[in-house]
Amino acid sequence: MKDILKSFLGVFIGLGVGLLVVVAVGENPLVVLKAMTGALVSSPYDIGMTLFYTTPLIFTGLAVAIPLRAGLFNIGAEGQLMVGAMAAAVLPQVVSSPFLAVFGAILISGIWGGLIGWLKARRGAHEVIVSILMNFIAVGITSTLANGMFKDPDSQLGETAPVAEVFHSVPFSFFAGAPTGVYTVFALFLPYLLYGVMKRSVWGYQLRAVGLNETAATLYGIERGRVWILAMMAAGAVAGFVGCMEVFGNAHKFRMGFSPEWGFSGIAVALLARGKFSAIVPSALLFGMISKGSLALELETEKMTREYAMVLQGIIILSVTLTHAYKKRAK
Amino acid sequence: MSHPIVEFREVSKSFGTFFANKNLSFAIDPGTIHGLIGENGAGKSTAMKGLFGVHSIDGGQIFIRGKAVVPQGPKHMMGLGVGMVHQHFMLAGSETALDNVIVGEEHVGLFQKIRRGKVLAELQALSAQSGIPFQAWNTRVQDLSVGDQQRLEILKLLYRGSDVFILDEPTAVLTPQEINDLFATLKRLKSAGKTVVLITHKLKEITEVTDAVTVLRRGEVVTTLRTSETNASALAKTMVGRAVSFTYSGPRTDVAPDAKVCVEVKNLRVDDPFDRVKSASFFVKSGEILGFAGVAGNGQSQTFKYLSNPSAFRGRSSGDYKTLEGAALKDQTHADPEQLRHSKIGIAPEDRHHEALVLDFNMNENFFLGQQSDARYQKYGMIQKSSVREAVVRAIHEFDIRPKAPEHPLKKMSGGNQQKLVMARTLDPAPEILYIAQPTRGVDVGSIERIHAEIMKLRNEGKAIILLSSELEELMDLCDRIAVFFDGTLMDTVHRPDFDLWTLGQRLGGSQ
Numbered sequence: 001m002k003d004i005l006k007s008f009l010g011v012f013i014g015l016g017v018g019l020l021v022v023v024a025v026g027e028n029p030l031v032v033l034k035a036m037t038g039a040l041v042s043s044p045y046d047i048g049m050t051l052f053y054t055t056p057l058i059f060t061g062l063a064v065a066i067p068l069r070a071g072l073f074n075i076g077a078e079g080q081l082m083v084g085a086m087a088a089a090v091l092p093q094v095v096s097s098p099f100l101a102v103f104g105a106i107l108i109s110g111i112w113g114g115l116i117g118w119l120k121a122r123r124g125a126h127e128v129i130v131s132i133l134m135n136f137i138a139v140g141i142t143s144t145l146a147n148g149m150f151k152d153p154d155s156q157l158g159e160t161a162p163v164a165e166v167f168h169s170v171p172f173s174f175f176a177g178a179p180t181g182v183y184t185v186f187a188l189f190l191p192y193l194l195y196g197v198m199k200r201s202v203w204g205y206q207l208r209a210v211g212l213n214e215t216a217a218t219l220y221g222i223e224r225g226r227v228w229i230l231a232m233m234a235a236g237a238v239a240g241f242v243g244c245m246e247v248f249g250n251a252h253k254f255r256m257g258f259s260p261e262w263g264f265s266g267i268a269v270a271l272l273a274r275g276k277f278s279a280i281v282p283s284a285l286l287f288g289m290i291s292k293g294s295l296a297l298e299l300e301t302e303k304m305t306r307e308y309a310m311v312l313q314g315i316i317i318l319s320v321t322l323t324h325a326y327k328k329r330a331k
Numbered sequence: 332m333s334h335p336i337v338e339f340r341e342v343s344k345s346f347g348t349f350f351a352n353k354n355l356s357f358a359i360d361p362g363t364i365h366g367l368i369g370e371n372g373a374g375k376s377t378a379m380k381g382l383f384g385v386h387s388i389d390g391g392q393i394f395i396r397g398k399a400v401v402p403q404g405p406k407h408m409m410g411l412g413v414g415m416v417h418q419h420f421m422l423a424g425s426e427t428a429l430d431n432v433i434v435g436e437e438h439v440g441l442f443q444k445i446r447r448g449k450v451l452a453e454l455q456a457l458s459a460q461s462g463i464p465f466q467a468w469n470t471r472v473q474d475l476s477v478g479d480q481q482r483l484e485i486l487k488l489l490y491r492g493s494d495v496f497i498l499d500e501p502t503a504v505l506t507p508q509e510i511n512d513l514f515a516t517l518k519r520l521k522s523a524g525k526t527v528v529l530i531t532h533k534l535k536e537i538t539e540v541t542d543a544v545t546v547l548r549r550g551e552v553v554t555t556l557r558t559s560e561t562n563a564s565a566l567a568k569t570m571v572g573r574a575v576s577f578t579y580s581g582p583r584t585d586v587a588p589d590a591k592v593c594v595e596v597k598n599l600r601v602d603d604p605f606d607r608v609k610s611a612s613f614f615v616k617s618g619e620i621l622g623f624a625g626v627a628g629n630g631q632s633q634t635f636k637y638l639s640n641p642s643a644f645r646g647r648s649s650g651d652y653k654t655l656e657g658a659a660l661k662d663q664t665h666a667d668p669e670q671l672r673h674s675k676i677g678i679a680p681e682d683r684h685h686e687a688l689v690l691d692f693n694m695n696e697n698f699f700l701g702q703q704s705d706a707r708y709q710k711y712g713m714i715q716k717s718s719v720r721e722a723v724v725r726a727i728h729e730f731d732i733r734p735k736a737p738e739h740p741l742k743k744m745s746g747g748n749q750q751k752l753v754m755a756r757t758l759d760p761a762p763e764i765l766y767i768a769q770p771t772r773g774v775d776v777g778s779i780e781r782i783h784a785e786i787m788k789l790r791n792e793g794k795a796i797i798l799l800s801s802e803l804e805e806l807m808d809l810c811d812r813i814a815v816f817f818d819g820t821l822m823d824t825v826h827r828p829d830f831d832l833w834t835l836g837q838r839l840g841g842s843q
Contacts, residue, residue, distance in 0.1 A: 200713055200714055206703060212690075216680075216685065
């Protein structure tokens, strides 16, 4: 409870400092604030877009938070979601059911993530380094495929051919054209589902035990290598949903560079949530709102650009970290 | 009589609604050795942390040399001449003894040259003057014996001008001989006019070396006595609140002549840079306890670790390891914990905090550790919370674990209660063979009695037990035979009739 209050306090301090930055550049903070908040909820379309920006951050936030429970730091969500997206774009040529296509895509991104755990378990390779390197490999492989084997012959860009219509996930009409649909609903529930899995299942228990005390867990028959692999597979699979959402729910194809580094923002989302599954949704929502809101800045102000979102995110993470680090000194 | 050097007046400290210290009042006279005794969780360390300014006190006052002081932290208290030797030494292992003294000295400026020669000369003079022997100033701390490290800590405090030396459970890691040396050191400090505060839960140490003793129970001072006016059993009674027996006095059935060998190890070798096992061969029969004795680093812990999880030693161990399963001995040379469990071997590892428990878990979750594949506690991969909880409630009842709340986090429980939970888990499901390490380390007197009785009960029921302990007295009290480890080798197995504290202590030190 106290933790939540501290987080809120940190967010507000961060926003305050962020607005001071606005003053420093010579813009009116009130105008900026109005532009950003106005862009969030002024129409059903705007609400939809805010949720659309939030959804991938929930997935990638989880892709970082799950391995964190097992004591692993996953920097590889970006690569995992790209592999998932490429798989989602290609699988419809092989399978006929949308369900199978989604399942196959997250399975493949899961295996991609699991590789990191496997390398750590078998060869002792550090997961941070491996996952960073695997991001580059993922970019390399997916762009090669998007420009070669699976390139859409009718397009000048590095992208795959559109998937058939039966695979499309139809956005809710309420949002008046914003590509917000079942993936968002799923994302909003997923952290709470996983929270239950962590608490109630043997698998979740083993994961937490390894994360909290590897020595004791090993001595009591939990194979840490297996836990690492499964934790990273789960992370990869969850990140893969971002790819599915992009391909089936938004662009209907794989486009090179489609992700504005959602995988890395996921690290920020998970850290802001302090690794707690129950806090992933609000944390992702905050970052989604900042990303969406900052788009309006270029229209409404002269000097501000959408990169302000990154500045604000950075400041908020810092201030939340500081409010949590702050302890009352002994009197 | 002069002013007391340290005085507590009505000092209180609470965590939430729990009083760790309640109106503590006691005084320590200068130039004495003052014992602070109490069970685990009695508030000894809380009191000393308050004195050191590690945390603030809620009420009352602390006086140093008759002056009221609000402790601001270790540095502040060091400035007032109050020094502390912690249970885990505050030394950097990879640095020399000399550099460990110099580190933290505030007189050295950022770009000033460290005058090692001068400091060394001063330290040598100090060592000679105080009669506390120490020579290995240029040896790395990690290569020093535990006794030497402790003397180094004391000399470090002397060098920094301490008058009051607080020692927190200083004998936990020492052999009987080293304990004697320590007591000699403490007496020398006293004759040099220094004051020593000895925190301990061992009564023998209090009666042997202190002048006065303050007994704490449940956060309150029960009494402060002159040591000469009391004795061990009276102290124990005050400390626990009831009469306690120090040695096991219950039944001890004879080992049956046809008792089967349950554990058999031949020519065990384990490679390890720090704790090597060069050669160990032994066996344990049903209904007997084999003790593992040795000074830390002589192979007994490593042997125990190997027995508990041979699969972790693949490629760096050799030898035979068999345990009785059904009617025949089964090879366990490469077994993993799951297989050992299947062979009805129950294990209570040495390091409670790092090996046995997950401190951030509650009692239920800790009880489930190791039971992941047990059909009683999980179905279809889901934890059967209610059955785990029932088992924990039973364990709480049987072992008198406190608090009686299965959802209580382990890290807020006393060592004794943590250990009781470990024991309860080790006995579920009922094993035939038990490996138990340091069952009473950091455990209060009342619980020790209970744990010892439980171990003996298991022995009398015919279980084969290996008991690793750094307390020779504990081993002598319970074991049928004691295996003596020195320099990675199981030197000899001593039988119960030949148990003698002094000779065993010498053999642990390597003499024949």
